[in-house]
Amino acid sequence: MLDKLDLSVTEGEVVALMGKNGAGKSTLLRLLARIATPTAGTIDFRGRSITSDVAESRRGILYLGHAPGLYPALTALENLDILVRLHGTQADSATLHQALEKVGLGSQLDDPIKIYSQGMLQRLKLAAALCTAWDLLLFDEPLTGLDAAGRLLTEKYLRQWKSAGKTMLLVVHDFQWIWDICTRLIILSEAQVGADITLDSKTRRQAQTEFDRLVG
Numbered sequence: 001m002l003d004k005l006d007l008s009v010t011e012g013e014v015v016a017l018m019g020k021n022g023a024g025k026s027t028l029l030r031l032l033a034r035i036a037t038p039t040a041g042t043i044d045f046r047g048r049s050i051t052s053d054v055a056e057s058r059r060g061i062l063y064l065g066h067a068p069g070l071y072p073a074l075t076a077l078e079n080l081d082i083l084v085r086l087h088g089t090q091a092d093s094a095t096l097h098q099a100l101e102k103v104g105l106g107s108q109l110d111d112p113i114k115i116y117s118q119g120m121l122q123r124l125k126l127a128a129a130l131c132t133a134w135d136l137l138l139f140d141e142p143l144t145g146l147d148a149a150g151r152l153l154t155e156k157y158l159r160q161w162k163s164a165g166k167t168m169l170l171v172v173h174d175f176q177w178i179w180d181i182c183t184r185l186i187i188l189s190e191a192q193v194g195a196d197i198t199l200d201s202k203t204r205r206q207a208q209t210e211f212d213r214l215v216g
Contacts, residue, residue: 001024002191003191004192005028013184014162014166015170015185016184018178018188019188020215020216024188032063032169045060060134061135061136062087062128062137064125064129064142066141072112075110075111075113076109076113077109079124080128081096083131084132089132096131099131102127103124103126103130103153104123104153118144119150121145122142122145125139129157134166136167136168137161137166138168138169139168143174170182178199182199184198185210187210195210
């Protein structure tokens with residue numbers, strides 16, 4: 001549940017979205033992806049309202065939520081092909097194979113994803129981001145379920161996308177982690193923005209204080 005949320009994100013920002021459980025972090029991403037519909041207000045993306053039923057207004061937004069949103073009985077390769085097509089991206093079989101190889105799923109790309117562990121599903125989401133032409137990435141807890149190698153792999157691509165000027169909103173929980181990846185911290189509290197801080201060496205103490213106060 002969010003209430004009177006007023007928020008704008010500039011192209012190229014990497015935003016860490018934090019807050020206590022139930023603060024509305026995942027809800028916000030779902031609203032931005034138009035998976036959920038706001039009861040009031042508007043959401044604009046590149047100057048167009050995404051609250052309409054026109055799918056074109058949401059082109060360029062890639063949402064990677066807790067649930068993969070894919071088909072358990074289909075293989076990783078089949079699911080990846082469906083996902084990129086749904087986002088209007090043309091990717092041939094070689095490109096899909098290569099993406100799955102890059103995220104460490106090359107030997108299991110023909111396995112149904114119903115046998116995948118949580119970490120493997122996270123890697124599959126990463127492959128989707130590699131194959132899809134997106135301008136805004138909404139990634140809910142990108143490190144959940146990953147082992148050390150998986151975390152390093154995900155961080156590598158997040159840094160690459162950051163260097164390329166990509167815009168990302170990441171729901172995260174580790175305050176120390178955000179400093180290496182993110183450029184801005186938004187903390188949700190009581191259904192509103194409790195803190196909104198640009199991340200740099202000068203604001204670290206302020207950010208720590210607000211995190212301790214609002215998240216604990």
